[in-house]
Amino acid sequence: xxxxxxxxxxxxxxxxxxxxxxxxxxxxxxxxxxxxxxxxxxxxxxxxxxxxxxxxxxxxxxxxxxxxxxxxxxxxxxxxxxxxxxxxxxxxxxxxxxxxxxxxxxxxxxxxxxxxxxxxxxxxxxxxxxxxxxxxxxxxxxxxxxxxxxxxxxxxxxxxxxxxxxxxxxxxxxxxxxxxxxxxxxxxxxxxxxxxxxxxxxxxxxxxxxxxxxxxxxxxxxxxxxxxxxxxxxxxxxxxxxxxxxxxxxxxxxxxxxxxxxxxxxxxxxxxxxxxxxxxxxxxxxxxxxxxxxxxxxxxxxxxxxxxxxxxxxxxxxxxxxxxxxxxxxxxxxxxxxxxxxxxxxxxxxxxxxxxxxxxxxxxxxxxxxxxxxxxxxxxxxxxxxxxxxxxxxxxxxxxxxxxxxxxxxxxxxxxxxxxxxxxxx
Amino acid sequence: xxxxxxxxxxxxxxxxxxxxxxxxxxxxxxxxxxxxxxxxxxxxxxxxxxxxxxxxxxxxxxxxxxxxxxxxxxxxxxxxxxxxxxxxxxxxxxxxxxxxxxxxxxxxxxxxxxxxxxxxxxxxxxxxxxxxxxxxxxxxxxxxxxxxxxxxxxxxxxxxxxxxxxxxxxxxxxxxxxxxxxxxxxxxxxxxxxxxxxxxxxxxxxxxxxxxxxxxxxxxxxxxxxxxxxxxxxxxxxxxxxxxxxxxxxxxxxxxxxxxxxxxxxxxxxxxxxxxxxxxxxxxxxxxxxxxxxxxxxxxxxxxxxxxxxxxxxxxxxxxxxxxxxxxxxxxxxxxxxxxxxxxxxxxxxxxxxxxxxxxxxxxxxxxxxxxxxxxxxxxxxxxxxxxxxxxxxxxxxxxxxxxxxxxxxxxxxxxxxxxxxxxxxxxxxxxx
Numbered sequence: 001x002x003x004x005x006x007x008x009x010x011x012x013x014x015x016x017x018x019x020x021x022x023x024x025x026x027x028x029x030x031x032x033x034x035x036x037x038x039x040x041x042x043x044x045x046x047x048x049x050x051x052x053x054x055x056x057x058x059x060x061x062x063x064x065x066x067x068x069x070x071x072x073x074x075x076x077x078x079x080x081x082x083x084x085x086x087x088x089x090x091x092x093x094x095x096x097x098x099x100x101x102x103x104x105x106x107x108x109x110x111x112x113x114x115x116x117x118x119x120x121x122x123x124x125x126x127x128x129x130x131x132x133x134x135x136x137x138x139x140x141x142x143x144x145x146x147x148x149x150x151x152x153x154x155x156x157x158x159x160x161x162x163x164x165x166x167x168x169x170x171x172x173x174x175x176x177x178x179x180x181x182x183x184x185x186x187x188x189x190x191x192x193x194x195x196x197x198x199x200x201x202x203x204x205x206x207x208x209x210x211x212x213x214x215x216x217x218x219x220x221x222x223x224x225x226x227x228x229x230x231x232x233x234x235x236x237x238x239x240x241x242x243x244x245x246x247x248x249x250x251x252x253x254x255x256x257x258x259x260x261x262x263x264x265x266x267x268x269x270x271x272x273x274x275x276x277x278x279x280x281x282x283x284x285x286x287x288x289x290x291x292x293x294x295x296x297x298x299x300x301x302x303x304x305x306x307x308x309x310x311x312x313x314x315x316x317x318x319x320x321x322x323x324x325x326x327x328x329x330x331x332x333x334x335x336x337x338x339x340x341x342x343x344x345x346x347x348x349x350x351x352x353x354x355x356x357x358x359x360x361x362x363x364x365x366x367x368x369x370x371x372x373x374x375x376x377x378x379x380x381x382x383x384x385x386x387x388x389x390x391x392x393x394x395x396x397x398x399x400x401x402x403x404x405x406x407x408x409x410x411x412x413x414x415x416x417x418x419x420x421x422x423x424x425x426x
Numbered sequence: 427x428x429x430x431x432x433x434x435x436x437x438x439x440x441x442x443x444x445x446x447x448x449x450x451x452x453x454x455x456x457x458x459x460x461x462x463x464x465x466x467x468x469x470x471x472x473x474x475x476x477x478x479x480x481x482x483x484x485x486x487x488x489x490x491x492x493x494x495x496x497x498x499x500x501x502x503x504x505x506x507x508x509x510x511x512x513x514x515x516x517x518x519x520x521x522x523x524x525x526x527x528x529x530x531x532x533x534x535x536x537x538x539x540x541x542x543x544x545x546x547x548x549x550x551x552x553x554x555x556x557x558x559x560x561x562x563x564x565x566x567x568x569x570x571x572x573x574x575x576x577x578x579x580x581x582x583x584x585x586x587x588x589x590x591x592x593x594x595x596x597x598x599x600x601x602x603x604x605x606x607x608x609x610x611x612x613x614x615x616x617x618x619x620x621x622x623x624x625x626x627x628x629x630x631x632x633x634x635x636x637x638x639x640x641x642x643x644x645x646x647x648x649x650x651x652x653x654x655x656x657x658x659x660x661x662x663x664x665x666x667x668x669x670x671x672x673x674x675x676x677x678x679x680x681x682x683x684x685x686x687x688x689x690x691x692x693x694x695x696x697x698x699x700x701x702x703x704x705x706x707x708x709x710x711x712x713x714x715x716x717x718x719x720x721x722x723x724x725x726x727x728x729x730x731x732x733x734x735x736x737x738x739x740x741x742x743x744x745x746x747x748x749x750x751x752x753x754x755x756x757x758x759x760x761x762x763x764x765x766x767x768x769x770x771x772x773x774x775x776x777x778x779x780x781x782x783x784x785x786x787x788x789x790x791x792x793x794x795x796x797x798x799x800x801x802x803x804x805x806x807x808x809x810x811x812x813x814x815x816x817x818x819x820x821x822x823x824x825x826x827x828x829x830x831x832x833x834x835x836x837x838x839x840x841x842x843x844x845x846x847x848x849x850x851x852x853x854x855x856x857x858x859x
Contacts (some may be wrong), residue, residue: 193782198626253665376776423843
């Protein structure tokens with residue numbers, strides 16, 4: 001097909017500029033209503049509200065919830081959107097005050113959508129989330145491989161007390177599951193390696209060289225291949241719409257200014273609607289326990305650092321002496337270097353960018369030649385980078401276990417007449 | 427027995443952990459199913475394509491469009507086939523005794539080769555699929571030759587010489603060779619089952635798919651480049667900032683709301699600081715400069731930790747003041763991949779490996795890190811619940827001892843080893859009269 005030739009990129013016809021922009025937005029967002037709904041929303045027409053609630057729900061929920069989202073009634077969606085927006089810091093209280101049946105508030109919802117769009121590259125992020133993955137992907141960042149468990153299935157809660165042996169049994173079961181996982185994972189890697197090996201030379205893209213499981217599968221199963229192709233083409237359409245949106249969005253922002261102007265200014269902070277507050281676990285907001293846990297962790301860290309620093313400072317003070325003026329210059333240089341280092345570290349979490357390496361799953365490519373300068377990360381390097389985290393976690397675990405041992409010894413030591421024989425050291 | 431509240435919490439935590447594992451296991455098994463299926467014998471199906479040519483290169487021998495074979499070709503084919511059959515017979519006679527493999531006799535029916543010959547390939551490509559017209563009816567399973575009997579032929583046909591009848595599916599009797607297309611290389615009639623091992627290198631992706639995929643890559647590249655600097659973009663950026671500010675001021679209250687993003691940042695800060703501290707503590711300074719640098723770094727880390735703690739305490743007190751709104755359950759707020767540090771824009775990133783071992787090591791390490799992470803979390807939870815319990819309970823009875831022993835096992839040995847408790851009898855009771 002080649003590149004699509006336009007007569008001129010995005011004809012700037014003033015009258016059509018806004019509708020075109022909104023149309024582009026509607027085509028790129030998932031589950032977006034028609035452009036007409038947006039217009040009605042500005043005038044707070046009732047029919048606009050439910051559609052916009054649903055749009056916000058789709059936009060805010062993570063991808064995994066897509067299939068589950070159909071099961072949520074509009075009212076549940078409304079409440080959830082409210083809580084998520086609140087936790088993200090949405091400034092306007094008018095949103096929280098809208099009725100839960102989702103029948104009103106088109107204009108406020110439009111503002112909420114615009115707020116989300118203004119804060120970050122929302123269409124691109126959504127497209128990345130739903131991107132059709134054609135390769136065999138493996139994430140190599142240091143983030144968790146385990147997703148938090150999905151929506152808690154309506155399981156029968158364990159009533160009442162259990163014996164501690166039940167806990168031991170559960171732990172054993174957990175360990176067994178991990179062992180099975182590891183074994184299965186090894187097999188999967190071996191199979192992938194074979195498939196990549198056998199299909200080398202097939203791919204039209206020379207930099208990849210071989211087919212992935214997805215691609216081979218589409219050769220085996222034409223129906224699946226058709227569906228994959230359809231998803232790709234849908235994504236392409238959304239990508240084009242996103243490009244168009246980026247070119248046209250200025251007029252949208254001017255329009256949103258007018259929408260904001262039509263809203264009455266908010267009064268003094270009202271109280272929340274009387275509801276049973278649920279601070280704590282299971283909340284979509286900010287569980288206080290989480291904060292507490294983090295606080296304890298930071299305190300422990302600070303304590304560890306303090307000890308280390310004290311020890312080293314003492315050694316250093318003892319060793320200092322007999323260094324000339326050149327040492328002072330070197331010392332200043334070191335101070336500057338360390339300050340820069342630490343600033344970079346701080347920037348890493350302030351900006352929300354973890355490492356210098358971009359995150360996200362990477363496509364596996366089997367290749368023989370170790371050609372330097374080839375774009376891509378080598379598995380051996382990724383392994384090296386992860387080892388540091390492994391060591392860190394092991395140390396943390398050992399430290400916690402040591403703490404427990406001490407505590408238990410203390411408790412037990414208070415009771416005379418017993419001999420505790422620890423298990424043989426590994 | 428543990429008290430009810432405590433039990434409920436601990437059981438819930440452990441069940442969560444088990445569920446996460448189960449989910450991973452489910453995904454893994456699905457991938458395994460797909461991969462195993464691909465390594466067995468299958469039929470690369472003709473992909474229905476809207477283009478004029480019926481399908482991709484896979485479907486080379488489209489019989490109707492190919493020109494009919496010349497009698498000359500057919501003749502040569504016959505001769506070659508017969509020669510090969512003879513060779514097979516000879517070889518089979520030699521190897522039959524030792525192999526113990528079921529030896530199927532080669533049907534020397536000239537009919538089967540002839541039917542196959544009716545659709546000679548116009549190219550020397552050896553691909554997997556078979557146009558419906560030439561495919562012999564399913565019922566007639568053409569004779570096959572055990573793979574082990576024809577090692578040489580394998581080499582000749584596939585041309586890469588890497589496979590010698592073993593590997594995935596060595597037990598497959600249908601480890602067949604597609605003979606129609608490679609008749610110029612003179613192969614005896616064998617079943618049409620296709621395996622990735624033999625013919626994988628000859629697969630080709632369908633045209634429509636390739637086009638869509640390359641268009642996809644191009645569009646993503648365009649989208650990425652649009653993000654970076656453009657006069658239209660700069661104006662839009664200012665408009666957006668102004669809009670946000672206007673929203674904030676229209677709200678009438680300074681936005682000192684606690685956001686989960688901030689907490690996430692602090693969590694990230696904590697783990698980064700800890701990681702860095704580990705690095706410094708385990709490093710071995712070679713000279714005084716390095717020592718000094720290490721000292722400065724640790725001091726800096728300490729200061730940063732203090733700052734984070736301070737900020738966290740501020741937030742904490744702010745949270746306690748604010749009325750907690752209603753937080754209904756909804757779709758899980760799973761942390762966005764990579765904890766918010768994810769690139770908002772997809773870009774093709776590759777992970778290169780040159781041997782299966784490399785891949786396995788990396789995958790095993792990732793799983794191990796996930797497991798350790800889970801273990802650390804569980805350890806903290808167990809500590810928080812069990813240790814207070816033990817210190818509260820006063821009676822020095824067997825139940826308490828059993829609890830202690832079990833707690834020790836769970837907390838200190840990861841649930842794997844037990845200690846022994848002996849009662850120390852007072853000496854005088856044992857002294858002989």
